[in-house]
Amino acid sequence: MMKIGLITRPLNCLRVCAILASLGALLLGNSGCNTGPRVLAADEQRVIDRKWVEYPSGTELRPYIAGLTSPTGITFDSNGSILIAESGADETSPRIFGFTREGKYFDVYPKTRKFPFVGASDFEIFGPIGGMVAAHGKIYVTHRDASGGGVITALDYDGGHKTLVGDLPARGDHSVTDIAVTPDGRLVFGMGSATNSGVVGLDNMSWLRASHNVCDQVWTDQSGGNHAVYLLGWRFNTTNPFAGLFGGGEIAVTAPFQTFGQSIDIRIPRAVNGKPNAAVFSIDPEGGDLQVEAHGVRYPTGLAFNDYGALYMTNQGMKLRGTRPVKDDPDVLLKVVHGQWYGWPDFSANLVPIQEARFQPPMEMLIKSGYRELSFLVDHGRSDLTPPARRQQNLLAAEFQPLAGASKLAFLPGSGPLSGLRQNRNAAVVALSGDRSPWDSGGQKLVGPIGYKLALVNVDNGQVEDFIRNTQIGPASRHVDDVHGLERPIDVKFGPDGAMYILDFGQMEMRGDHERIAPRTGRVFRLAGAAAPTTNK
Numbered sequence: 001m002m003k004i005g006l007i008t009r010p011l012n013c014l015r016v017c018a019i020l021a022s023l024g025a026l027l028l029g030n031s032g033c034n035t036g037p038r039v040l041a042a043d044e045q046r047v048i049d050r051k052w053v054e055y056p057s058g059t060e061l062r063p064y065i066a067g068l069t070s071p072t073g074i075t076f077d078s079n080g081s082i083l084i085a086e087s088g089a090d091e092t093s094p095r096i097f098g099f100t101r102e103g104k105y106f107d108v109y110p111k112t113r114k115f116p117f118v119g120a121s122d123f124e125i126f127g128p129i130g131g132m133v134a135a136h137g138k139i140y141v142t143h144r145d146a147s148g149g150g151v152i153t154a155l156d157y158d159g160g161h162k163t164l165v166g167d168l169p170a171r172g173d174h175s176v177t178d179i180a181v182t183p184d185g186r187l188v189f190g191m192g193s194a195t196n197s198g199v200v201g202l203d204n205m206s207w208l209r210a211s212h213n214v215c216d217q218v219w220t221d222q223s224g225g226n227h228a229v230y231l232l233g234w235r236f237n238t239t240n241p242f243a244g245l246f247g248g249g250e251i252a253v254t255a256p257f258q259t260f261g262q263s264i265d266i267r268i269p270r271a272v273n274g275k276p277n278a279a280v281f282s283i284d285p286e287g288g289d290l291q292v293e294a295h296g297v298r299y300p301t302g303l304a305f306n307d308y309g310a311l312y313m314t315n316q317g318m319k320l321r322g323t324r325p326v327k328d329d330p331d332v333l334l335k336v337v338h339g340q341w342y343g344w345p346d347f348s349a350n351l352v353p354i355q356e357a358r359f360q361p362p363m364e365m366l367i368k369s370g371y372r373e374l375s376f377l378v379d380h381g382r383s384d385l386t387p388p389a390r391r392q393q394n395l396l397a398a399e400f401q402p403l404a405g406a407s408k409l410a411f412l413p414g415s416g417p418l419s420g421l422r423q424n425r426n427a428a429v430v431a432l433s434g435d436r437s438p439w440d441s442g443g444q445k446l447v448g449p450i451g452y453k454l455a456l457v458n459v460d461n462g463q464v465e466d467f468i469r470n471t472q473i474g475p476a477s478r479h480v481d482d483v484h485g486l487e488r489p490i491d492v493k494f495g496p497d498g499a500m501y502i503l504d505f506g507q508m509e510m511r512g513d514h515e516r517i518a519p520r521t522g523r524v525f526r527l528a529g530a531a532a533p534t535t536n537k
Helices: 013-022 202-208 363-369
Strands: 059-068 071-076 082-086 095-099 105-109 126-135 138-144 150-155 161-168 176-181 187-191 228-230 236-239 251-254 267-269 279-283 291-295 302-305 311-315 331-335 396-400 406-411 427-432 453-458 463-470 489-494 500-504 508-511 514-517 522-529
Touching: 059 082, 071 489, 071 500, 082 126, 082 522, 126 187, 138 176, 150 176, 150 187, 176 302, 187 302, 236 363, 302 406, 302 427, 311 406, 331 406, 331 427, 396 427, 396 453, 396 463, 427 489, 427 500, 453 489
Parallel strands: 071 126, 126 176, 406 489
Antiparallel strands: 059 522, 071 082, 082 095, 095 105, 126 138, 138 150, 150 161, 176 187, 187 279, 228 267, 236 251, 279 291, 302 311, 311 331, 331 396, 406 427, 427 453, 453 463, 489 500, 500 522, 508 514
């Protein structure tokens, strides 16, 4: 989660550069206002010593691109160029740019122009950028608009743009997430939940003041004839920060799937515009024909297809915060099955009923809301929702530690220089960007850092093992020499050269509910087959 920052943002170096570039006063990357992204020179792409980072034998890990600010997505286009999206976190400006195979920089958004105001447009992307994919000669991007709504936009290389869908329910904790291309050419994308666990509370204050009418939007299977979700009647108490301002009392009573301070409804109609939160959608690449593929998924951060055309998603579990805190809900990798309800917020990310003892928060955290234990919120039978089973249709592919930050993923290829790492497995590499404590841990101190690495998952049997990790646990910046290690890996893709490219978000710390970013600390690493040793004759 990050603050939306919809109204005002500082006129930072990037925005100054964009303005000057539009006036023809400078070229991006060749000025004193250089924001830093660059492909490293050959002598800077030195193999990272395994005393800093552990990675598979027979491979070499090297730094490849440096100077990125809060990047969240990479992709490759049909020309073999690498494209990078900087998210716009911490009130920075989102942007998208690329490097050709020869390492030449080019911008995609905002598009600089040779002459002042020629072809000027009021089109603007607002962060966070959740995902990006190149296909059909376009670059598809997920983001917010000026009002905080979620948008899927198709960009071209000449500054053109086309909105495929807008008004997605992104005015909450989570926005639109990753995007991928189906084998038949459609687009699939994720939409996160507005709240942590279904109830708007004080942990949502970063957006609640500006978006007082926001709550999670539900979905039910239309074929069942039921167009609503029925609740069990739970109502949660919190201190009312708006007491007096909106005429409310000192205590606000809020029910699930209702706006803050509202608790009168038992029947929650399905999202009237066909766009629920906590769901995976598909859409025609030209726009239209929007379909809900799966729902009840708290935060589907990553999407990828395997060689057999099956779609998998990462999902981050509920956190120990808010009006309905949940303890030790793991991050997971799930198989996407059309029409499936994955159980949020009544089931954990690994598809277990939330009443189980392992998920119960400390008593003092929950009792303030008026209850002693977590319970189901939804009447599943009356709502025509079939509870998910852990291995129902092999839905659960793998589990990671709670708070690991499961992000984007890629499947190991069956051919190419890194195909040997697959070892006849249906194997995925998952970026674990790391914990966001103390915010997501309810202020409780963790035993140690969680995530900050890449995991290898055998989706056939659920086995998880470390794939690339720092030798010292945690992000590299916590140790003596941070230039050699991973900070917060957030995306992974295989390039046309068969190498694996790892996008690292860079240095970030939590200040309350706000992500504080260290500019230009993001990077791209490249994992390739080890060069054959030379022999002197």
